Amino acid sequence: MKKDKIGDPLSRIDGRLKVTGGAKYSGEYKLPGLTYGVLVSATIPCGTVSSMDIQAAGKAPGVLAVITPFNAPKVPGYQPGAARPVRGLKLFNDDKVYFNGQPIALVVAETFERATYAASLVKATYKAEPFETDFHKNFDKGVIPNEGRYKDYVRGEADAYKKAPVVVEQDYMLPSEMHNPMELHVTTAFWDGDDKVTLYTKSQGVIGSQRSIANAFGLEVANVQINSRFVGGAFGSSLRTWPHEVAAVQAARLVKRPVKLTLTREQMFTLVGYRPLTIQRIGLGATTDGKLMGITHESHSQTAVYEEFTENAVNVSRFLYASPNANTRYKVVPLNVGVPTPMRGPGEATGSFALESALDELSYKLNIDPIELRLKNYTDMDPERNLPWSSKFLKECYQLGAERIGWEKRPTKPGMQRDGDWMVGYGLGCGAFGAYRSKTQVRIKLTPDGSVNIQTATSDIGPGTGTAMTLIAADILGIPAERISFELGNSAFPVAPTQGGSQTVSSVGSAVHDVCIALKQKLNTLAGLPADNTAEIEYATILQRLNLPSLELTQESQSGEEARKYSMYSFSAHFAQVHVHSLTGIVRVKRLVAVVDGGKIVNHKTASSQMIGGAVGGIGMALTEEAIFDDRFGRYVNGNLADYHVPVNADAPDIEAIFIDKPDPIINPIGTKGLGEISLIGVAAAVANAVFNATGKRIRDLPITPDKVLMT
Amino acid sequence: MSKRRNAPPEGKDLLKGSRRDFLKQSSLLSAAALTPGTLIRAANEQWDEKVADAFEKLPLNLEVNGVKYSVNVEPRVTLLDLLREQLNLTGSKKGCDRGQCGACTVHVNGVRINSCLSLALCNEGKKVTTIEGLAKGDVLHPMQEAFIKHDGFQCGYCTSGQIMSAVALVKEGRTQSPGEISEFMSGNICRCGAYSNIVKAIQEVKNSQS
CATH class of the missing domain: 3.30.365.10 (Aldehyde oxidase/xanthine dehydrogenase, molybdopterin binding domain)
Structure with a gap:
């Protein structure tokens, strides 16, 4: 039997999807009744929006809604005293403008072209205030951050x-410097009734996105479904949930249809860090x-x-x-x-x-x-923390x-x-x-045909997470990589950390390692062997012999004392x-x-x-x-x-x-x-x-x- | 003009007043294949813009990946948006919508173009090949195989455009050296930085064909 080992040069498991155009990114789900959102940006760097004329935009062909600070439905997490407050910019929640390019309206229309045209018709008048953007001029105003x-x-x-x-x-x-991932930041959102929402969004962490959206709209976490299977690069720009993602969800609730909001490349210079x-x-x-x-x-x-x-x-x-x-x-x-x-x-x-x-x-x-x-x-110990490396x-x-x-x-x-x-x-x-290494849960499922499915809510913004995880599982289980399917980018899967800080293989890889060992031990026990038996066993045969439709395990893995x-x-x-x-x-x-x-x-x-x-x-x-x-x-x-x-x-x-x-x-x-x-x-x-x-x-x-x- | 409910508040002079005037002029000038009578009537009778809108979609016949399509599209729709939003061919990617990144590269009549810079209507009667049309059934194009083998991508978002450019590049004969490949692939940005692997993939395909 072919053996795939940790360290092997394995081609990407999703390579075929990526070279055929079959990989679907967050803006590529054709949902029934899909509508398109386009943001209108402020043209002053500081002040307030004193009035907005949205009449022409509202009457333009195919326009379903024009959301502004003056008519936006309230986002619960934006309100003072919110149980689970949302940090950062609260889009359309008030008339304040903090920077040039800040969105002041969101137009939703039947097509992308109609939304783009209508957005050009939105007029705003401002009460401009003095602003400071010159870093060099303001150098002396530097402050020590609040965080200790x-x-x-x-x-x-x-x-x-x-x-x-x-x-x-x-x-x-x-x-x-701008992250400028090749994929434009995009969120597609739709509601199921008043308390359940689904997003296809560009995210480095579906669990983080799930919590942020739940906080913003005061929803049960389980009622927010985040999908982000393919992410067209991010480099940090999708570590957090941005205000425009909340706005897309807000708009979808208002028009009662799926809304797809895509940033322009220019907007990505101001809205995603x-x-x-x-x-x-x-x-x-x-x-x-x-x-x-x-x-x-x-x-x-x-x-x-x-x-x-x-x-x-x-x-x-x-x-x-x-x-x-x-x-x-x-x-x-x-x-x-x-x-x-x-x-x-x-x-x-x-x-x-x-x-x-x-x-x-x-x-x-x-x-x-x-x-x-x-x-x-050269130092053989960490002089800052006084600890060995x-x-x-x-x-x-x-x-x-x-x-x-x-x-x-x-x-x-x-x-x-x-x-x-x-x-x-x-x-x-x-x-x-x-x-780093963060707490991660992984679910593994073995079926009688000998194939293994692994699920966890991690992400892959490009490094090849699924491929590395498949290799780890193949090595530990002693089966070919082809028999393993690895799924990620879904908030319904067991909890995994956001893909950031170079910690994915350390965190998720450890959990995959641990769950595979647990599965092997379980199979050994089922076969009447010692749990730590290392001799090869035929997994499929054991399931068939015991007439088990499948064997499923979920394991949590984290670091211990050694980290300190x-x-x-x-x-x-x-x-x-x-x-x-x-x-x-x-x-x-x-x-x-x-x-x-x-x-x-x-x-x-x-x-x-x-x-x-x-x-x-x-x-x-x-x-x-x-x-x-x-x-x-x-x-x-x-x-x-x-x-x-x-x-x-x-x-x-x-x-x-x-x-x-x-x-x-x-x-x-x-x-x-x-x-x-x-x-x-x-x-x-x-x-x-x-x-x-x-x-x-x-x-x-x-x-x-x-x-x-x-x-x- | 002042009675029109949603005339653009700015740019009136530029547009000589209205979309309707434009319709009259353009239909008289060029649109023999359309229904100029209907358009002029719509314009003259000052129908609501929402009605006029329906007539602003123009018929388009083109072939994409060997499939013939007859569709009605607004003149402002780009080939890229037609592919992605109306034909559900999302393999061609939008990375800038300005012809600056190459993610939307497709072949039109065998020539590589940025589909975000081409209005859909300019492709009447043309043959378009997108990334979805490159493989023959389950058999991948050699360039697709080479990209997998040499790991010529990471996130995969620029990959469709890279491969479409690469296939055209070999045909164009611009693959004499790694330096030439790099130069002529520089219209396709890869932020993950897979460039050297992309060059290796193209070299392999070129060498296998010569």
Whole structure:
């Protein structure tokens, strides 16, 4: 019998559906009586809507409803004193405008074209108020977030770097970056009576969506059904339930028909979050032989006036390197902008760009190889939490990466290597991201034909969740992958965590592992064998012999005490080789080697793709991505995919993903640590450092566009 | 014009007053195949726009994946929305609706186009192939097989467009080197970043055909 094992390169179980157009995403369910919702956006950044003229829109052909702050049915969870209040923007609940682009009306019509046309007829008059969108102008208005964990951190002495013999003190800037998944955010909602609602919605966590919608409408959780089987990318933008999703449900109740609300690409720049504009100051102090004496990391990033967003931008400086003194400060600047949301490698990607760039600057000041400098400050325990690592193979990452990229060819002085008109350079950037594991339930069902069905309410936004889970189940049960069907993206399935923070394989994979072992034990017992029998048994025969129609088990799995005794992280080292054109300043990443300690790798094929994809995202962060704001109007000027440059095929070099592939002995039974974030964290610094190595130009404001290369 | 209940409040000058005038002019100018008499009568008699609307749908005959369709569509409906919302062929994806991402790529008379940039009515009598029409029954097109083998996708949302572009690319002969493939596939964005795997898939198909 064919055996599929953990670690095998298994092709995606849903590959055939995805290459034939058969995979149905949330906006692709043809429901009887389907109607279309189109949002109308505010054109001022701050103030109130004083009146709206919806007459023309209401009378336009095919229009069923025009919902505005003046006529919207009340959403229970939006009201003061709600039992289960909804956080964030409360759409159409009042006349306030907090940012340009905030929806002020929702038009529902028989067709998409009719709704779009009618939306163009909605007129609003405003009472405009002064607004603030200029981050740089408002920098000093930064405040320490309300949440306690963002208070200033000090280990040893604050700002000790200033007293060191060798000092680097620099500011690094990251512009706002948009997730821009290829699928537009879309929600299709319909009600069954007054107390039951079903959604097909773009979601990274159907259980989270279910609770949010139940809270908003004061429904029993079980009366909210969320479906999100296929998600066309998200990268964090679907971690939470957004106001427009609530609005679609509200509209469906009003028109008593299914409503499909799709955001435009431009609306996705304001309504579904982004990685916030951040300025960081890094202070590094070292002895002349390269021992860090102090690290200071300060960060200011923008947030919305109506909701506070925070992320771990400074945390990486607390634990990645040994330093007797380290301190961090983190502030947010509230502006009249849409609220940010975690974007792949949230916080850590931002923070590692600054820290890893500063460390590179220090290496040149000290005239020490960047790898050697990192080895001199390597730490075998977590200096922040004073705990041992559950596992850490970052040294091995340096070594493997250096070999693969050809680090020995790196010029020790910048601007020394050329290839025709191109200057050649090499750079290193490291990353770390917490390895998490959340409580997960999984149901397994064996039928007498020998096939196994597994269900859990997890998601797959692209990494290949179902494929990895199938491989785990096949390995534990000792049956071919073809016999296993894996289902996800349905809130009626057993509870699983939201797909975010690189925790899916660790959480869901452990539960699949555990439920498969439980099933094997149960079958052994039924067959009259010891529960821990490891000899092969024919599952189907046992069911047939006992005349059982099926055998079904649900198992819950979670971490125990070990989570508090160890510090658990995935680590990565990204090596870039770049070419910088001497006349035009164009930067081309020629090669990128990503070496990752992500614990045991379940599926080498999809894991490799995930690493390559994260690296492409990191190249975008380094070289092309920037949401450009016009502070005169408080609006993005490049809110589309032609002017906001995500990397295209020609921007992506040869990328090699290398895995340490050693199981973490602590975190979970398989030893997986997570890849999604770590694939991106550290890439931007690797590229920026390579640009310096090629040109001698240190560019601290991302993205590194040709004008900056030429003008620096 | 002022009596019209739902004339666009803005852009009157641009539209020379009304949709009805436009109907009269355009039907006189071009629409021999339509029913200009009916349209002019509708316009002249100032029927309610909701009635006029019914007459604004125009007949369209086209072939999609070998199936002949005769439908009535509004002139403002794009080929992409016709496929997705009316013909229930949702394999072609909407990622931007502006011709900037390539997710909606289909073949029209054998040439790859962004279907979001083509009005449905401009495809009268044409042969459209979408991702749903690529496989022969259960037998996948070699490009589909190669995308699975080389893992040329993750979330799958850009995949239909990538594959339709890739099939056309091989026909266009723009596959001489990985660099050329990358350049000519750069109209199809993949945010998951599967680009290098996509290039490998295309190379394999190209090599197997040469």
